[in-house]
Amino acid sequence: MLVKKAVGDAIYSNQVRLATMILSSGQQVAGLQVQQGEVQAQADLAVAQINYNTAESQANNSILGYVASLAAPTVNVGAGPPSASIPSPGPALTAVENAYDQAAAALQIGQVQANAARQLADLNSQITQIQASEQAQMQYVNADTTMLNLSADLDALRLQAKSQAVQVQLAAQNVDQET
Secondary structure (H helix, E strand, O other): OHHHHHHHHHHHHHHHHHHHHHHHHHHHHHHHHHHHHHHHHHHHHHHHHHHHHHHHHHHHHHHHHHHHHHHOOEEEOOOOOOEEEOOOOHHHHHHHHHHHHHHHHHHHHHHHHHHHHHHHHHHHHHHHHHHHHHHHHHHHHHHHHHHHHHHHHHHHHHHHHHHHHHHHHHHHHHHHHHO
């Protein structure tokens, strides 16, 4: 009877330790998932900054190209008097505007991607914590079931021992009556 109680106590203790470990590791994994989301967010922001810098550089190059074309006007020599031709600013300004729009869009896209990465990491973290909590709860239920079964078994053994004691007393009385 004592051996059965010791075994039951050991099983219960192991199940409680396992539940505690599941909760702890679940919290650690959830924390790592949040860190992973932050790393992804930082990467998205870095890529957006690179795209912004590239688009801004293209805009500046377009401006410089247009200014350079103004510095060297084309001279038409031909049938009439020589004339200077100044390039139209329309296409160059459009290219500059487009490049700056691309730069702004790159930053906005990076912000959206970074926010999405953080939100997904938070959701994954919550899911992991819920799963760990559920698994730990199952271990606690198993531990409680083990203790209830042990208690029932010990009570059955006590009743069996009392029954045997009564049977021994009855047998002793029967022996006394026969003699």
